[in-house]
Amino acid sequence: MAASEEASRPFAGLSDVSISEDIPVEGDISVPVGPSRRDDEFSTLDEPVKDTIMRDLRAVGNKFIHVLYPKRSSALLRDWDLWGPLLLCVTLALLLQGGAADHEDQGGPQFAEVFVIVWFGSIIITLNSKLLGGTISFFQSLCVLGYCIMPLTVAMVVCRIVLLVSSGVIIFAVRLVVVTASFGWSTFASTAFLADSQPPNRKALVVYPVFLFYFVIAWMILTYSP
Amino acid sequence: MQRQDTQDAPLFGEEDENNQTKRSKMRHPLVSFFHLFFRTSAILVYLFCEILSGRFVVCMVTIILLLSCDFWTVKNVSGRLLVGLRWWNQVDENGTSHWVFESKKTDSKNTTSSAESRVFWLGLLVCPIFWILFVFSTVFSFNIKWLVVVILGLVLQWANLYGYVRCKVGGKSNLRNMAKNYLSVQILKRW
Secondary structure (H helix, E strand, O other), X not given: OHHHHXXXXXXXXXXXXXXXXXXXXXXXXXXXXXXXXXXXXXXXXXXXXXXXXXXXHHHHHHHHHHHHOOOOOHHHHHOOOOHHHHHXXXXXXXXXXXXXXXXXXXXXXXXXXXXXXXXXXXXXXXXXXXXXXXXXXXXXXXXXXXXXXXXXXXXXXXXXXXXXXXXXXXXXXXXXXXXXXXXXXXXXHHHHHHHHHOOHHHHHHHHHHHHHHHHHHHHHHHOOOO | OOOOOOOOOOOOHHHHHHHHHHHHOOOOHHHHHHHHHHHHHHHHHHXXXXXXXXXXXXXXXXXXXXXXXXXXXXXXXHHHHHHOEEEEEXXXXXXXXXXXXXXXXXXXXXOOOHHHHHHHHHHHHHHHHHHHHHHHHHHHOOOHHHHHHHHHHHHHHHHHHHHHHXXXXXXXHHHHHHHHHHHHHHHHHHO
């Protein structure tokens, strides 16, 4: 207010132009959280550990259910977490073990290979979609891609069970059908979540790396032999 | 939102002592135990994997599980209960992600115990250094099969360390100012 008065003095001719004194200068320095959410968080600062565990487990389970019945839901993307992808990655890597004759020596590289493919592939796809102008954040995209590996993991379990029986041509056909179906399901589920965040003419550019990513994983599952 | 370290001046000697004994007692011994347990057992399993089990995959999975449990425990439980700090990430409708760091406002009722605070910061600061050493030893001895585990350990432990340091300091500009102030105090002390 003092500054505006001082500024108006050199401009004597404009003395009738002045900022009235009773314009309130006020505002809110707001944290990027809505106020109700903030109160909520402070009240959960002292919650018992069991509540925290149950809340996180429920969030993870919720996301698994969303992958089973994929529908466009932005609520799923809002709270990302990477526990599901980590669990699925470890399970998949364990199940893909033992592809070679010797368990002791060759366990390591295959395990690390699955990890590297899943995480490095997800990071590359995320970077791709961000460079194409997507409005999804880095961790959200990793979360979606990781959770959508679930159908392929289920297919791996089925393949391993089926391979215990025998390994003929019919069994191969069964495995092929199962793996193809789960691959299609994974791709469909992830594009249902990811495609919304892209401008309409870029959707194919975003979808094809996802297609490749799940194709590589499906290939690893299909070519697995005990 | 800065946590204030000053205490109200006690009117009587007894109140001061009462406060001090309250501060030095551990209120969450189980949480402190688990805070340290997961981190140190991950390091120990990594160091002694040859002796514990011949199979590489078993060691690897155990270390990964211990590291994830440790990350979750430190992020969601020990920081909250031992020192009253918390950090998380939120994404709004536009897809921009915000990292939120909060610290508990303290009044005289909720002072955090200094023993627990020491335990927390000790565990938080010492273990990530081990994982850096492991990364270097893996790279330089060309033991590439451990690289995935070691990098995962590094990322998870340093993420927690960074998050809590930022909570404690209260913001990026404060970190720079703090560093500047610290350096200037040190330089002035030399004179």
